Amino acid sequence: MLSERLRWLRTKCSRLFRRGKQEAAxxxxxxxxxxxxxxxxxxxxxxxxxARLAAQREFGAEGAAYREEIRDTWRPPQLADLxxxxxxxxxxxxxSPGFTVLAMITLALGIGGNTMMFSAFDTIxxxxxxxxxxxxxxxxYRTTPQNPDGNLSPADFLELQQNASGYGExxxxxxxxxxxxxxxxxxxxxxxxxxxxxxxxxxxxxxxLGCDFRKGEDIAGNDRVVILSRRCWEQRFGSNPDIIGxxxxxxxxxxxxxxxxxxxxxxxxxxGWVDLFRPIGLTKEKSADRQNTSLRxxxxxxxxxxxVEARAFIExxxxxxxxxxxxxNAGSTWRLVSLNQTVQGKSGGATIAMLIGLSGFVLLIAxxxxxxxxxxxTMARAREFAVRSALGASRLQLLRxxxxxxxxxxxxxxxxxxxxxxxxxxxxxxxxxxxxxERVILAFNWSVFGWTFVASLVTAVAFGLAxxxxxxxxxxxxxxxxxxxxxTGGRGQQTFRQVLIVGQFALAMILLxxxxxxxxxxxxxxxxxxxxxxxxxxxxxxVLPAARYSGPDKINSFHRLALERLDSLPGIASSSISAVTxxxxxxxxRKYFIEGRPHPQPGHEPAAVVNSVTPRYFxxxxxxxxxxxxFTARDTxxxxxxxxxxxxxxxxxxxxxxxxxxxLAAVGGATASWGEIVGVAADVKxxxxxxxxxxxxxxxxxxxxxxxxxxxxxxTAGVAPxxxxxxxxxxxxxxxxxLPVRKLQTADATIERTNYQTAVLRDLLxxxxxxxxxxxxxxxxxxxxxxxxxxxxxxxxxxxxxxCIKDITRIVLASGIRMALxxxxxxxxxxxxxxxxxxxxxxGMQLNSPPVLFGTTLLxxxxxxxxxxxxxRRAARINPLEALRAE
Amino acid sequence: xxxxxxxxxxxxxxxxxxxxxxSASLHGWDIAKRIAVVSNDRLSLKQGSLYPALHRxxxxxxxxxxxxxxxxxxxxxxxxxxxxxRKELEAEKEHWLSFAEAMSSVLNME
Numbered sequence: 001m002l003s004e005r006l007r008w009l010r011t012k013c014s015r016l017f018r019r020g021k022q023e024a025a026x027x028x029x030x031x032x033x034x035x036x037x038x039x040x041x042x043x044x045x046x047x048x049x050x051a052r053l054a055a056q057r058e059f060g061a062e063g064a065a066y067r068e069e070i071r072d073t074w075r076p077p078q079l080a081d082l083x084x085x086x087x088x089x090x091x092x093x094x095x096s097p098g099f100t101v102l103a104m105i106t107l108a109l110g111i112g113g114n115t116m117m118f119s120a121f122d123t124i125x126x127x128x129x130x131x132x133x134x135x136x137x138x139x140x141y142r143t144t145p146q147n148p149d150g151n152l153s154p155a156d157f158l159e160l161q162q163n164a165s166g167y168g169e170x171x172x173x174x175x176x177x178x179x180x181x182x183x184x185x186x187x188x189x190x191x192x193x194x195x196x197x198x199x200x201x202x203x204x205x206x207x208x209l210g211c212d213f214r215k216g217e218d219i220a221g222n223d224r225v226v227i228l229s230r231r232c233w234e235q236r237f238g239s240n241p242d243i244i245g246x247x248x249x250x251x252x253x254x255x256x257x258x259x260x261x262x263x264x265x266x267x268x269x270x271x272g273w274v275d276l277f278r279p280i281g282l283t284k285e286k287s288a289d290r291q292n293t294s295l296r297x298x299x300x301x302x303x304x305x306x307x308v309e310a311r312a313f314i315e316x317x318x319x320x321x322x323x324x325x326x327x328x329n330a331g332s333t334w335r336l337v338s339l340n341q342t343v344q345g346k347s348g349g350a351t352i353a354m355l356i357g358l359s360g361f362v363l364l365i366a367x368x369x370x371x372x373x374x375x376x377x378t379m380a381r382a383r384e385f386a387v388r389s390a391l392g393a394s395r396l397q398l399l400r401x402x403x404x405x406x407x408x409x410x411x412x413x414x415x416x417x418x419x420x421x422x423x424x425x426x427x428x429x430x431x432x433x434x435x436x437x438e439r440v441i442l443a444f445n446w447s448v449f450g451w452t453f454v455a456s457l458v459t460a461v462a463f464g465l466a467x468x469x470x471x472x473x474x475x476x477x478x479x480x481x482x483x484x485x486x487x488t489g490g491r492g493q494q495t496f497r498q499v500l501i502v503g504q505f506a507l508a509m510i511l512l513x514x515x516x517x518x519x520x521x522x523x524x525x526x527x528x529x530x531x532x533x534x535x536x537x538x539x540x541x542x543v544l545p546a547a548r549y550s551g552p553d554k555i556n557s558f559h560r561l562a563l564e565r566l567d568s569l570p571g572i573a574s575s576s577i578s579a580v581t582x583x584x585x586x587x588x589x590r591k592y593f594i595e596g597r598p599h600p601q602p603g604h605e606p607a608a609v610v611n612s613v614t615p616r617y618f619x620x621x622x623x624x625x626x627x628x629x630x631f632t633a634r635d636t637x638x639x640x641x642x643x644x645x646x647x648x649x650x651x652x653x654x655x656x657x658x659x660x661x662x663x664l665a666a667v668g669g670a671t672a673s674w675g676e677i678v679g680v681a682a683d684v685k686x687x688x689x690x691x692x693x694x695x696x697x698x699x700x701x702x703x704x705x706x707x708x709x710x711x712x713x714x715x716t717a718g719v720a721p722x723x724x725x726x727x728x729x730x731x732x733x734x735x736x737x738x739l740p741v742r743k744l745q746t747a748d749a750t751i752e753r754t755n756y757q758t759a760v761l762r763d764l765l766x767x768x769x770x771x772x773x774x775x776x777x778x779x780x781x782x783x784x785x786x787x788x789x790x791x792x793x794x795x796x797x798x799x800x801x802x803x804c805i806k807d808i809t810r811i812v813l814a815s816g817i818r819m820a821l822x823x824x825x826x827x828x829x830x831x832x833x834x835x836x837x838x839x840x841x842x843x844g845m846q847l848n849s850p851p852v853l854f855g856t857t858l859l860x861x862x863x864x865x866x867x868x869x870x871x872x873r874r875a876a877r878i879n880p881l882e883a884l885r886a887e
Numbered sequence: 888x889x890x891x892x893x894x895x896x897x898x899x900x901x902x903x904x905x906x907x908x909x910s911a912s913l914h915g916w917d918i919a920k921r922i923a924v925v926s927n928d929r930l931s932l933k934q935g936s937l938y939p940a941l942h943r944x945x946x947x948x949x950x951x952x953x954x955x956x957x958x959x960x961x962x963x964x965x966x967x968x969x970x971x972x973r974k975e976l977e978a979e980k981e982h983w984l985s986f987a988e989a990m991s992s993v994l995n996m997e
């Protein structure tokens with residue numbers, strides 16, 4: 001019994017999977033039968049030839065048919081039906097290639113946009129960082145009223161590191177861009193990090209070549225070692241395997257390469273494309289520094305410490321430091337954020353979820369278009385359905401071809417969609433490429449493909465079900481009776497179509513409004529020039545290596561020399577060097593005492609962002625001096641300490657008083673070092689959407705507070721700013737061949753780059769809007785065109801009764817416009833919601849703009865008018881006589 | 888004698904095949920022959936219905952096939968009834984006979 005069962009199973013398997021063998025066996029069996037037949041005819045006395053012919057005749061006439069019948073018995077019954085259904089659906093689609101191609105492209109764009117958004121969501125929100133047990137990793141921030149995501153000072157960090165047993169282990173890093181100059185190659189600015197020696201082991205990353213930093217290398221003097229990123233090793237050192245142990249010139253000093261990191265380490269979501277890593281190199285003096293908050297701190301919780309305990313520990317630690325060192329830490333708190341979560345940014349997850357939603361709207365519009373098209377196809381076949389149902393076809397049998405068709409379309413569309421999404425990801429990579437080649441890379445993995453597949457299936461149901469349901473509701477009698485005459489389509493379908501169109505326009509309105517608001521908002525952001533002028537301005541960054549520019553005198557003399565040479569270049573009006581370019585970003589804020597006023601509670605002193613600038617800074621960047629004077633060459637290390645404050649600070653600290661001549665001193669430090677206010681400058685607003693909560697700005701002369709991290713600004717006169725870039729670079733390398741200039745470009749280009757993420761968002765929103773609008777107008781065009789065709793005879797009668805072309809056009813247009821208007825009004829409600837969301841997710845951007853909403857509505861209606869008017873023109877072509885005779 | 892009308896065979900084809908195979912394993916040609924002989928040529932199975940039926944029954948596991956050598960020395964596919972086929976045959980035979988008896992009593996009623 002068992003062996004019989006097994007043999008049966010084997011037969012079943014070979015029927016399914018060994019088609020070739022089955023076919024051969026079938027042929028042999030048939031041949032045997034044929035030969036027997038011939039033999040019988042021969043025995044009956046026929047000649048060999050006649051017998052063969054007779055056998056063939058008896059055998060061959062129906063041979064093909066029953067062989068197919070036999071093959072059918074091999075397939076499992078449902079499978080046989082299924083493959084027949086799909087073959088049928090495929091043929092039916094192939095018969096109308098125009099519809100099929102249009103549908104597939106529509107779906108590919110719709111699902112593709114959605115897939116791309118999902119892969120962004122997957123990369124940023126779902127995928128964890130490429131570190132060992134990344135769920136245990138945290139970022140530790142020092143929150144002050146001025147900066148919610150502040151960093152730690154070296155002394156605070158060291159204190160935490162030595163007493164972190166209740167938490168786990170902590171490591172720190174700080175950005176330290178450096179110059180990399182090999183003999184025979186131009187000096188290049190490399191993006192670098194100074195890291196504590198335990199950072200890599202804490203993250204669970206092992207160098208691919210060489211080894212990790214050693215413990216003692218954290219201390220200044222032992223820190224002449226570097227670890228390269230895989231990318232830097234490949235591009236700058238030609239993947240030379242002998243690099244380990246070699247000395248390379250970093251900031252003009254020889255440094256020994258001890259390791260090369262694996263390629264996976266440079267993840268754009270966390271540290272980005274860092275070229276080289278050096279030990280943090282803390283001097284004794286720096287280790288005691290509590291003022292300079294420059295260290296980013298990462299921690300790994302010990303296995304036995306829960307997240308709640310860890311949070312409490314860190315918060316307590318911060319509170320203790322605030323109590324122990326109130327002069328620097330009062331008002332500051334510490335907070336813990338899971339490292340994986342920091343990838344998403346403040347609103348990252350929500351923004352991407354919104355983008356998925358909006359791309360879903362595009363997909364919905366595409367679906368309703370397809371539903372409309374399929375409905376038309378189904379209705380054109382209404383007679384066929386009615387006949388089949390009259391002949392006893394079950395509902396399922398009637399529905400099956402329709403569902404199969406939409407499934408095939410959706411799957412084909414889904415396959416194309418992956419191409420579209422990949423193309424989109426490539427676009428994003430190119431669009432996001434920074435000046436060091438860093439770019440946003442979206443991963444395409446199985447979960448993304450799974451999403452596409454599910455989206456395709458859902459889509460197939462969404463647009464395939466409606467026509468199928470209408471096909472089910474067909475009244476056989478009616479259809480067969482009215483079928484002979486021109487089908488006008490039942491009232492139900494008309495309403496259904498109109499609802500679809502109204503829905504499409506509502507969604508298109510939301511998309512358009514979102515895009516419009518964002519285009520407007522970004523434009524405003526990019527043209528926000530409060531307090532400075534971007535035309536004819538070139539900016540760039542140089543970092544003076546501490547080893548060779550130690551002490552204020554060396555830095556000051558370099559500044560003097562550089563500005564002299566820059567000013568003497570042809571086509572240059574003025575040049576300056578500053579610690580920050582405030583229209584792009586400010587660095588940390590400082591707190592100040594005012595002379596002659598009682599000191600406020602620690603932590604409640606007024607705070608201002610600080611900049612060090614050379615004398616001609618204000619005229620170079622175009623910031624007006626409103627009162628008093630600008631800095632001059634006479635403000636030096638030995639002269640009186642002076643400050644210039646901005647209008648907001650003057651109004652905030654000295655309301656109704658003259659700020660000139662008043663004195664301020666920075667909080668902290670052993671003895672107060674007073675400086676006199678000599679001028680008031682205009683407020684400068686950053687082009688960043690979120691420029692931080694501090695509005696007080698304070699300038700000090702570069703000579704009195706020299707900075708090694710320098711922003712060069714050059715204003716040209718009479719020549720295009722882009723033309724002087726090379727000569728500026730020449731001046732700097734002429735002064736010091738180890739000194740590369742980074743991000744040297746026109747201010748306008750910098751602004752574009754600064755806000756590129758917002759620009760990418762704008763481009764995506766615009767793309768969705770254009771797609772949505774295009775699809776919606778295609779939809780209304782199709783519906784109006786169909787109405788025209790269906791109401792031909794009615795219009796012919798109207799013509800015959802004396803109506804003119806204008807009247808007919810008006811009827812048709814009116815029906816279209818009604819739908820578009822209704823949709824737009826409904827969409828406006830949704831658009832208001834989207835506007836609120838965008839405004840909340842992008843603080844600092846002007847996103848509330850009723851004129852934009854109004855303009856969008858007008859645009860939408862104008863497009864609808866055109867889409868309706870094109871088919872409506874056909875009214876002129878109706879010949880009443882012919883149309884009525886055709887009835 | 889007249890041939891039995893073809894459409895009557897439809898439901899009984901499986902039963903005929905199972906019966907023909909109940910005593911010996913045969914190839915397709917011999918099955919047709921045997922049924923023709925036993926029924927005095929009133930039942931003739933064309934290959935167009937015979938072979939699909941054989942493959943269907945094989946798929947159901949009521950018969951199984953094996954390649955063997957015919958009397959003429961050629962290789963041929965021999966079919967053999969399985970236990971399940973035999974059970975089916977018994978049930979169907981019962982069913983058919985009772986149906987035939989019922990039919991004949993009705994048709995012969997005075």
